[in-house]
Structures are given as C-alpha cells and as structure tokens.
Amino acid sequence: MAKKLISPVYVVSDNIDTDQIIPAQYLTLVPTIPDEYEKLGSYAMAGLPNDLYPHDFIKPGTMKTEYKIVIAGKNFGCGSSREHAPIALGAAGVDVIVAESYARIFFRNSVATGELYPYEAQERLIDTVKIGDIATIDFDGDTIEINGQTHQLKPMGDVRPVIEAGGLFNYARKAGMISKR
Amino acid sequence: MTLTEKILARASGRSQVAAGDNVWVNADILLTHDVCGPGSIGVFKREFGQDAKVWDPNKIVIIPDHYIFTADRLSNRNVDVLREFAKEQELPYFYDVIDDPNGHWTFNVARGQVGRQHGSRYQGVCHAALPQRGHARPGEVLFGTDSHTCMAGAFGEFATGIGNTDAGFILGTGKLLLKVPETMRFYLEAELPKGVMAKDVILHVIGDIGFDGATYRAMQWEGPGASALDIDDRMTIANMAIEAGGKNGIFPADEKTFAYVNERVRENGTKSSYEPVELDTDQRFVFDRVYDLSKLEPTVAMHPNPGNRALAKALEHVRLDRAYIGSCTGGKTSDFVAFAEVVRGKRVQIETYGVPATSEVVQELKQFRLGNSPVWDVLVDAGVMMTENASCAACLGGPQDTFGRLNAPLTCISATNRNFPGRMGSKESKVYLASPYTVAASALTGRVTDPREFLS
Numbered sequence: 357m358a359k360k361l362i363s364p365v366y367v368v369s370d371n372i373d374t375d376q377i378i379p380a381q382y383l384t385l386v387p388t389i390p391d392e393y394e395k396l397g398s399y400a401m402a403g404l405p406n407d408l409y410p411h412d413f414i415k416p417g418t419m420k421t422e423y424k425i426v427i428a429g430k431n432f433g434c435g436s437s438r439e440h441a442p443i444a445l446g447a448a449g450v451d452v453i454v455a456e457s458y459a460r461i462f463f464r465n466s467v468a469t470g471e472l473y474p475y476e477a478q479e480r481l482i483d484t485v486k487i488g489d490i491a492t493i494d495f496d497g498d499t500i501e502i503n504g505q506t507h508q509l510k511p512m513g514d515v516r517p518v519i520e521a522g523g524l525f526n527y528a529r530k531a532g533m534i535s536k537r
Numbered sequence: 538m539t540l541t542e543k544i545l546a547r548a549s550g551r552s553q554v555a556a557g558d559n560v561w562v563n564a565d566i567l568l569t570h571d572v573c574g575p576g577s578i579g580v581f582k583r584e585f586g587q588d589a590k591v592w593d594p595n596k597i598v599i600i601p602d603h604y605i606f607t608a609d610r611l612s613n614r615n616v617d618v619l620r621e622f623a624k625e626q627e628l629p630y631f632y633d634v635i636d637d638p639n640g641h642w643t644f645n646v647a648r649g650q651v652g653r654q655h656g657s658r659y660q661g662v663c664h665a666a667l668p669q670r671g672h673a674r675p676g677e678v679l680f681g682t683d684s685h686t687c688m689a690g691a692f693g694e695f696a697t698g699i700g701n702t703d704a705g706f707i708l709g710t711g712k713l714l715l716k717v718p719e720t721m722r723f724y725l726e727a728e729l730p731k732g733v734m735a736k737d738v739i740l741h742v743i744g745d746i747g748f749d750g751a752t753y754r755a756m757q758w759e760g761p762g763a764s765a766l767d768i769d770d771r772m773t774i775a776n777m778a779i780e781a782g783g784k785n786g787i788f789p790a791d792e793k794t795f796a797y798v799n800e801r802v803r804e805n806g807t808k809s810s811y812e813p814v815e816l817d818t819d820q821r822f823v824f825d826r827v828y829d830l831s832k833l834e835p836t837v838a839m840h841p842n843p844g845n846r847a848l849a850k851a852l853e854h855v856r857l858d859r860a861y862i863g864s865c866t867g868g869k870t871s872d873f874v875a876f877a878e879v880v881r882g883k884r885v886q887i888e889t890y891g892v893p894a895t896s897e898v899v900q901e902l903k904q905f906r907l908g909n910s911p912v913w914d915v916l917v918d919a920g921v922m923m924t925e926n927a928s929c930a931a932c933l934g935g936p937q938d939t940f941g942r943l944n945a946p947l948t949c950i951s952a953t954n955r956n957f958p959g960r961m962g963s964k965e966s967k968v969y970l971a972s973p974y975t976v977a978a979s980a981l982t983g984r985v986t987d988p989r990e991f992l993s
C-alpha cells in the first residue's frame with residue numbers, strides 16, 4: 357500500500373448502520389464469489405436516504421466510487437454483523453474510513469477482511485468537511501490533511517499489521533498461527 | 538472476575554483474564570445461517586483448501602432462516618450451498634428447509650406466503666431455534682455469524698456475533714482471538730408491573746446509556762428482578778445487547794436455566810454436560826446501575842434508531858400504517874400470547890403481520906388456548922395476517938416479495954429489534970420498536986398506544 361492516499365472524500369453523519377451501507381436485499385450476494393463481490397461493491401451506501409444524501413456515492417451506470425476516503429461521525433457501522441458491509445465499501449473502491457468511532461463488529465470485520473483502514477479521528481471532521489473536498493491520508497504519520505489543515509488520527513496499533521497483511525488469514529499465516537498453504 | 542471474564546478465562550485455558558486482554562478462545566458452538574453461511578464456507582474453502590474438513594462437525598449448527606420464503610433465485614441458491622456443505626462435511630445439525638438431502642430448495646410462489654412450505658426439520662429464526670434444539674448451554678462459548686447471537690447470553694453463556702472471515706477461521710481451527718470486554722452491570726430490582734414487558738426494560742436501558750453505550754462491552758444482568766424474569770424475557774433482553782453496541786449480554790444461570798436447558802438437550806439428544814459459571818463476590822465493573830423494574834412504563838424506540846426512546850403514552854399522536862410482530866426478540870410464543878391477550882375479541886385497525894420465530898412457536902400457538910380458542914385463531918380472528926412459515930421475514934426487509942416487508946414509505950410499529958432507516962424495507966419508511974403489548978394496542982387504534990388501557 358502506498359504511504360499516502362489522495363482522494364476526494366464522501367461525508368456521512370453519525371450512526372450510519374450496516375443497512376445503510378449495504379441494504380438487506382443485497383445480502384443474497386456471496387462475497388467470496390468474484391462476480392458477486394463486484395456487484396456488492398456497486399450497491400455500497402445504497403441505503404442512505406436520498407433526501408439526506410442527494411449526492412451519489414457511486415455514479416449511476418458505474419460500479420465503483422470515486423471516493424476512496426469516507427469521513428463519518430460516531431458509531432459508524434452499527435447494526436448487523438454482516439461482513440458484506442466493509443466488503444461492499446472495499447469492493448466499491450474505498451480504502452480508508454475516518455470516523456469518530458466505530459461499532460465493534462464493523463471494525464473487527466474491516467480488519468479481518470483487510471478491506472479497509474478504519475481510522476479514528478480525534479475531532480469531529482464531518483462538521484467542517486464536505487463531499488468532494490480533497491484529502492491526503494499519510495499512513496506513516498497517521499494524519500489526514502484536508503482544506504489546508506492537518507488532523508492527527510489515532511494510530512491503529514495492533515490491528516494495523518493485520519490489515520497490511522491483507523486480513524486475518526494472511527496475518528495468521530505470516531505469524532505461523534496456521535499453516536502455510 | 539465477571540461472568541464473561543470467567544467464561545473466557547476457562548475457554549482460553551487460563552486461570553485469570555482481565556478486561557483488555559487478547560486471548561485465543563475455543564469455540565463450543567459455531568452458528569451460521571443462509572445469509573452469512575455461504576460466505577463463511579467460501580472463506581473456509583479459499584483458505585483451508587477445497588477438501589479441507591471442519592474442526593468439529595458436532596459443534597457446527599446451521600439454521601437457514603433469513604431469506605427463505607421468497608422467489609429470489611440467489612436466496613434459494615444460498616440454502617442449497619448450505620445443504621451441499623452439510624452433506625460434504627457430514628454435519629448433524631443442519632436444519633434444512635426441505636427434507637430431501639439431495640434436493641434443491643425453490644419457493645413455490647403460487648402456494649403463497651401464508652401456508653406451510655417447508656419440511657419437518659426446518660426451524661426458523663436461528664437465535665430462537667438454537668436453544669430450542671438443545672444447543673445453548675451455560676458456561677459455553679458461542680460464536681455466530683449474526684449480531685443477535687448475543688441472545689444466547691440468556692442461558693449464562695458467552696455468545697457474540699462475528700463476520701464471515703472470523704467464522705471461516707473458526708470452521709478450520711475452532712478458535713478465535715478475542716479481546717476480553719469490560720463488563721457493565723445492570724442490577725434489576727423488583728418486578729415488572731402489569732402491561733410492561735422485558736422489551737420495555739431493554740428499550741429503557743438502551744435509551745439510558747445510548748445506542749452505542751455498551752460498545753465493546755459485556756452487559757451483565759443481575760439481581761432479584763433478573764431472577765424473576767422467565768427464560769423468554771431474558772432472551773428478549775440479551776438479544777438487544779447489540780443494539781447498545783454490546784459485545785455480549787449475559788444472565789447468571791439459575792434453576793430456570795437448568796430446567797430449560799436440561800429438557801432441551803434431552804429432547805434433542807445433544808450434548809448434556811456443561812459447567813456453569815457462578816457470580817463472584819469480587820467482580821469489577823466499568824459501569825454499575827440499579828434499575829427498579831416496578832417503575833418502568835411501556836416504552837418505544839422511535840425512528841431512526843433503537844436508542845431514540847419515548848414513553849408510549851407520549852406518542853399517541855403518531856399515526857401508523859402497519860403493525861408487525863415477529864423476529865428472534867419478539868416472535869416467541871410468549872410474545873404472541875401477550876399480543877393475543879390485547880387483541881382478543883377485537884379487530885386490528887391497520888394491516889398487521891405476525892411471523893412466528895420458529896416452527897415450534899407455530900405449533901404451540903395452535904395448541905395453546907386463550908379462553909376457548911387456540912391463540913392462533915384468536916390472532917387470525919382479530920385480523921392479524923399470520924404465516925406458518927417461521928423466518929426472519931420483514932424484520933430485515935429482505936427481497937421485495939418478503940412477507941410483511943415495507944415496500945412503500947409506511948410508518949410501522951414493530952416488536953422487532955432494529956429501526957434504522959430501511960431496516961424493514963423502504964428506506965423512506967419509519968419504524969417504531971415496542972413490546973408485543975404495545976404493538977397490539979397500537980394495532981387496535983392505528984396510533985402508538987399505551988397498552989395498559991387494554992389490560993384490565
């Protein structure tokens with residue numbers, strides 16, 4: 357992974373639950389089947405109410421998002437345990453979430469799948485940032501720079517090597533916890 | 538140590554653990570269903586190989602329940618994937634929709650949603666079926682690919698929801714790396730007054746601590762009020778630990794627990810030995826609060842989240858289009874009996890759907906009587922659309938043709954556990970969560986209604 361990521365951001369509010377990230381009717385798609393993985397991605401964030409989020413996360417007629425960074429408020433990913441949620445975001449092309457806090461299972465699933473970097477912000481970015489602003493994530497310094505301001509992010513600690521390895525299995529293999537294939 | 542710490546210490550082969558420790562925990566049971574099972578199996582095969590064998594066939598429980606009674610092709614296929622895997626791995630505890638182990642499941646649209654369309658082994662909602670079929674035991678560790686796996690905490694076990702990747706790992710190894718959660722204690726005094734149910738307790742508490750108020754934590758329920766609750770009520774409460782962000786919810790096991798568990802393991806021939814954990818005197822809590830159950834009133838969680846609390850009596854201006862009773866938390870026999878007490882001899886004023894959690898609930902509702910009639914008939918006579926096909930149904934929306942799904946921007950009062958935007962279908966709909974009593978009273982008036990006026 358590059359040490360820096362530059363991308364326009366998508367911005368969502370507090371308490372974005374997994375039904376909004378990937379609505380239940382798409383859970384029939386099985387993420388380990390490549391075609392269905394791609395399809396899941398194309399429905400990422402499809403559950404956001406249109407009146408609150410008139411701006412498309414994924415442009416109609418395309419499968420991927422232009423926003424590799426999502427800025428969120430508190431309790432991102434609350435609700436169900438569906439791993440489809442971080443997978444849909446990852447499959448849509450998102451690399452990093454920067455939220456004030458996460459629901460436990462979403463955070464864990466992001467790490468286990470290695471699909472996303474779930475960074476925690478130390479301030480409430482969603483009040484000052486808008487959709488389309490360009491941000492730079494510096495993975496070495498654990499910062500996000502946006503609109504000329506640099507904000508420190510909480511280092512991910514223990515879980516970072518798991519994501520960098522590409523998820524739980526690759527990590528467990530590297531660490532010798534399960535046998536190599 | 539707290540109950541959760543004691544169980545995790547034992548399951549990780551240590552004498553002592555503390556909140557914050559990362560430990561490898563041995564699983565007693567892995568539960569999965571049709572939505573996350575195929576993906577978990579996919580991860581297992583990708584990582585351990587196409588011919589790999591699961592760590593222990595007797596510890597895997599597969600209960601299809603989510604998208605069953607739908608013409609959706611992928612949904613039906615997913616049940617077939619589970620059957621194929623159960624056959625290949627010789628899993629004894631696969632509760633198939635159909636009886637033919639070589640068949641394919643297809644829902645028959647012409648026969649409709651209401652009449653029974655499943656075989657003899659089919660159960661319905663996994664969290665309700667798991668204990669009924671003798672797979673919940675005090676002191677054990679249960680992992681499930683569903684956030685409401687925490688419901689089995691009602692039986693004094695550690696039970697938590699996980700994702701497909703973690704489940705794939707467990708399928709191969711039987712273990713998982715976990716962080717020991719801090720424990721919050723909810724000490725319940727006194728008993729519930731008439732008209733107030735277990736659902737009101739948990740909605741009240743989530744409103745109190747916020748719906749991320751228990752994130753990463755264990756919610757431990759204790760006290761005379763907790764002992765007075767029966768098993769169904771404890772399940773309702775433990776079920777919604779995740780609605781406060783909790784890792785697990787747990788009740789100490791007592792005589793009621795042992796009676797239930799012993800009967801179920803005997804009936805089903807499942808493993809009968811277990812080792813409960815007892816309450817220590819030196820427990821350390823990160824939060825400790827006393828709740829007087831006798832002071833609670835019928836409570837509602839308003840759109841758009843389960844922590845958005847109000848009293849039912851304060852919402853009588855809210856007009857409703859639909860009422861719904863069902864799900865793991867609200868579709869048990871006792872929930873339907875409570876509902877029937879309120880609507881007996883009356884007519885619902887809005888569309889009202891009833892989906893029993895399990896096939897056993899269907900049977901019981903047809904057997905048990907309220908006055909001279911079976912509970913089932915009381916409900917149907919009152920205008921409730923009941924289905925014999927136990928499942929998750931509209932609790933989580935699902936495919937368009939799902940029974941009871943909110944296919945338009947409707948306002949619904951529901952005995953389920955989640956009301957995030959779009960949870961029950963249309964993302965412009967609004968859902969109010971409430972107890973079966975409150976949902977029933979509201980169905981009779983077409984407005985959110987305090988049920989106490991209907992219960993003399």
Ligand code: SF4
Nearest residue numbers: 662864865929932933
């Ligand atoms: S009934 Fe609802 S909450 Fe329970 S397992 Fe099914 S979808 Fe989840």
